[in-house]
Amino acid sequence: MDAHAVDDIRSHVKTYLMIFGALMVLTMVTVGVSYLHLPVAMAIAVALVVATIKGSLVALYFMHLNHERKLIYYVLALTAVFFIFMMFVPLFTNMDKITQRY
Amino acid sequence: MEIPYTVEVRPDTGLSNGKLGVWLFLASEVMLFAALFSSYILLRVGSTEWPRGAEELSVPMAFFNTIVLITSSVTMVMSWASLKMNDFGKFRMYLGATILLSFVFLVVKYFEYSHHLHAGEGPWHNTYYAIYFTITGLHGLHILGGIVVNGYLLGPGAKMWKTQKERFTNRVEIAGLYWHFVDLVWIFLFPVLYLL
Numbered sequence: 001m002d003a004h005a006v007d008d009i010r011s012h013v014k015t016y017l018m019i020f021g022a023l024m025v026l027t028m029v030t031v032g033v034s035y036l037h038l039p040v041a042m043a044i045a046v047a048l049v050v051a052t053i054k055g056s057l058v059a060l061y062f063m064h065l066n067h068e069r070k071l072i073y074y075v076l077a078l079t080a081v082f083f084i085f086m087m088f089v090p091l092f093t094n095m096d097k098i099t100q101r102y
Numbered sequence: 103m104e105i106p107y108t109v110e111v112r113p114d115t116g117l118s119n120g121k122l123g124v125w126l127f128l129a130s131e132v133m134l135f136a137a138l139f140s141s142y143i144l145l146r147v148g149s150t151e152w153p154r155g156a157e158e159l160s161v162p163m164a165f166f167n168t169i170v171l172i173t174s175s176v177t178m179v180m181s182w183a184s185l186k187m188n189d190f191g192k193f194r195m196y197l198g199a200t201i202l203l204s205f206v207f208l209v210v211k212y213f214e215y216s217h218h219l220h221a222g223e224g225p226w227h228n229t230y231y232a233i234y235f236t237i238t239g240l241h242g243l244h245i246l247g248g249i250v251v252n253g254y255l256l257g258p259g260a261k262m263w264k265t266q267k268e269r270f271t272n273r274v275e276i277a278g279l280y281w282h283f284v285d286l287v288w289i290f291l292f293p294v295l296y297l298l
Contacts, residue, residue: 005186006187009183009186009187012183013180013183016176016179016180020176023172024169024172027165030292030293030297031297034156034161034293034298047293047294047297047298048293051292051293054289055286055290058175058282058285058286058289059282059286062175062176062178062179062282062285063278063282063283069115069116069117071115071117072121075125075126075129076125079129079132082133083132083133083136086136086137086139086140087136087139087140089140089144090143090147093148
């Protein structure tokens, strides 16, 4: 391992510790907000936004997605499309107007 | 026969085979958990009443477990970084800490489960507990899987460091990708099941 690469990793380590701090703060925010007893829709929105930020930090920095090969981005983009589709599946059950008439 | 592209990248993918493999596996894992999250939405939207997670479950225990899992993700990435810096001693310390934190998570989960089961609140109690036990149970199995893989890399698998440093570092990186995914799932499970 050459010295340059080791220096590179050292700077990564600093980033990891900063991300660790950010994740701790955001976890406290998630719990703190839950004590505010916001209306359900608002509470869900805030909780999911904070969770998405935390998830992105883990994926970008710990899983190194901030600098990865294109092929992995393609795979993940396809996964994201199917994931979003899956989240909308419950909605489709309400679109069945024929059986819901009875 | 030697396994190809464990260290050097494959020209057409630009990746080592193991790394592409684990990402494809994680993509399938996303869909597995997506199916359960989707079921959760369907059950919740379709029910006439739904309990607030905070009134049913222990938020302090889940908060503690969230901290434990995030910390374990940091120790996991630090174990990989230690190998990159050629420090095998630190690698052992960080990976050991990761495994220890995984057990802490499972022990806390055990106390949570046994509390609910003694109170008669098993998966059969209502739809909320059914989906709670299903999703957290599957997530718990993933923690167990991570312990097995990380345990191998800390124990018998560590021999590879003596002969093939780069290949071993890649193995730790790949195990780390899986471990961060397990952490990522929990980051969503915590608010969805415990707080909303």
